[in-house]
Amino acid sequence: MTTDHHHGTPPAPVERRAVALEELLVEQGLISHEDIDAVQQEYETQLGPMHGARVVARAWVDPSYRERLLANGTRAVHELGIEGPEIEHLVVVANSPEVHHVVVCTLCSCYPWGVLGLPPNWYKDPPYRARVVREPRVLLAEMGCPLEESVEIQVWDSSADCRYLVLPERPAGTDGLSEEALAGLVTRDSMVGVEVL
Amino acid sequence: MTLDLDGASAPPRRNGELAFDAPWQYRVFGLAAGVVERRFDDDWAPFRRCLKDAIADRPQRPYWDSWTAALEELVVGTGLLGPDAVSRRIAD
Known part of the structure; x- marks a missing residue:
């Protein structure tokens, strides 16, 4: 050697x-x-969670857009001019005070690139893929996202056919902010469901 | 257990998020994306099937190792490269 x-x-x-x-x-x-x-170059400059953030901010300020987004994610993101790969069948799930959504791909690393960019390392790691299904509340707390016992957690398993985007709840005290400023508050992790804004 | 939330500081970062641990991983990502775009008409489905199999085959293997194995399986399986081409090249 x-x-x-x-x-x-x-x-x-x-x-x-x-x-x-x-x-x-x-x-x-x-x-x-x-x-x-x-x-x-294309992936570096044109893909990223900024697109998803724009979608979320629009849904926060425009109730009719929110409705269309929850009814047909793919069509609603195309409405904003967002094309990109891996969002041909995009389902958007909305958090509420009662229900928190979190996304995983238990088989590999399916992820909505067109709205979130490339998946981070932890999303692809076996521990996340296994534990978020088995003990989501414990894992989310470990990842800095503790949830009250009263909040139901729904785990969405992505597949080749279907990708998920979490619509986080709009943070309190943001009433005066512009849509653009709101988009600046939206993180990738909140759209995967491992963070509450 | 670590989830590698902060990860290593190797480039590239994309909007502050780390997708790769080392430059070769970024390169083999680009290689697969290029092959899919140029040779598979931008259809990720065949590659995705290979990746799923590669991960199922050895679940604990590092992700980008599975990715590389999947790309090799794809190009060999579809006849773009001969079955032993990669092994022969490495042995040279």
Whole structure:
């Protein structure tokens, strides 16, 4: 075994596989390095939770939009010009004082990219995927989102066919804020359901 | 148990959220997204099936390792690369 303290540890086998995959696909003319750069750029600049935040803020200020959003999430986000991947079948679930919603993908990492961007690491980790189903109240408390015993927790399991977005409750004391300012209050975690605003 | 809420500080961050632990993970994400866009007409379904299988196959494996395995399965399974191409390249 060789160690090189000046250059860090050698790449892990999986990293070498990833590099080999890219080399081979490029050599075969199936994709170019520039294609990959362009795709990364696209995901970096055009996707993110800011789109979901805009949807939530609109629903807070416009009751008829809220109704349309809860009736057909995909159509309502398209109404705001939000297209993006992985929101072809978007279901929006609204929190209330009685019910708190939280989203998971127990099988892999299905997530509504078009409104939330790419999923964070913890969403993809086995502990979150297993525990949010088994003991959601305990897990949410550990994640900094303690809920009263009286609040019912509903867990939504995403799938290839259906993605979920949580509509958090509007925080108190925000009556005077503009829609844009309200959007600035909405976090990704609140739209996954692991935070209360 | 850690949920890695704060995670490592490796780039890239996207709107303050960390999606990757290391640059190679970001690259293999982009590679898969590029392959799906260019070779599968932007249809993620075939890749998603491979990813689900890769995770079910070894549930405790790190996520981006499963992602890489899924991409290899996709391109080999659809004949874009030969079955041993990646292993042969690594052995070179």
